[in-house]
Amino acid sequence: MTNARSITVEATPATPWRNGGGVTRELLVWPGPADWRLRISVADIAADGPFSAFPGVRRWFTLLAGEGVALDFADQSLTLRPGDAPLGFDGAAAPGCRLIGGPVRDLNLMVRSGTGGMAAVSRGAAWSAPAGAQAGLFARVPGRWRSGDQQHTLSAHSLLWFDAPPPGGWRFEPDAPGSIESNTPALAGWWLHHIPEGLSP
Template identity: 40%
Template sequence: MSWNLVSLAKVPATPWRNGGGVTRELLAWPSAQDWQVRLSVADVERDGPFSAFPGIERSFAVIEGMGVELRFAGQAKLVAMGVPIRFDGGLATHCTLPAGPTRDINLMAPPGKGQLKPLVPGNRVAAKGRRLLGFYAHHDACALLWQGVELELPPFTLAWRLHEGEAQGQLRGGAGWWWEVEL
């Protein structure tokens, strides 16, 4: 199966109900109406609550800006740029922007099934079993070598695919975000 490509610039921004930002949904799988996995990029413009997604685990990372503070379950968590965290999507979550607006990447999946991690050139990734796989190239053009075939991605582009079996890859150029969800 080949990679599906989605350009951030071609995805319309959906304003948040609370007016605090916009989201660009890069992938909703298997469908936008009944998704089990969702990957999005959000522009957070001011403090406010996140929407609740009961039964979903969020993997969240700041990809532009100076970080955020998330408050949920009676605790505050500082999230620095480039450091992903996971949390229960059903929790009432409040976001504070201590140093101004941010752009964030957000993977939503069934609990314990998804992971999101930053990659730099030379990093290797491997997949085993039935999974949704993807790589998001943010500021840089990237080259991902996957099963002997090089995939070149322009900046602000998501590549994703359904995968079965064993495979491995390596990031050859640029930097970005690898994610996978066990199905």
């Protein structure tokens, strides 16, 4: 696992928003901060306000903690709570965000070129990175990532990332087995991937 990177949210510097409504912790950017095509971040939202616009970006959003949010798009309003499936949308949409019951923490995957995706960890089910992808796991709870005879221990709210993912089925085993419940499949963690432009099927 020489190409594995492990990044924890709490060890990542927080960047305050210009509007004062929250902070963002940038866990991973590829290939670099100035010209990123892949960005994974965690944000703490403390007040109502619009999302920043990211034209040309596909964005996935899911809640890690808090009561929930209402996102107001031009054509619809959606309510999201922890445990709901990740929401994918056009980064240029920049919906308004209203807090439900107080501050929340969320996970964001943004892809500027190529394709990507975010999928919830499911009990008993293995996950494999798509061909040509960079991929990883964001753990909401502490546990162990396993693939064959390889394993990696993760703390809560941390990212394990591979630029060249090992083949085969990946699994995530929470330290508390009850962390994955049949009615709340997104609570333990999420598989993330990005296939750079030119390699997409």
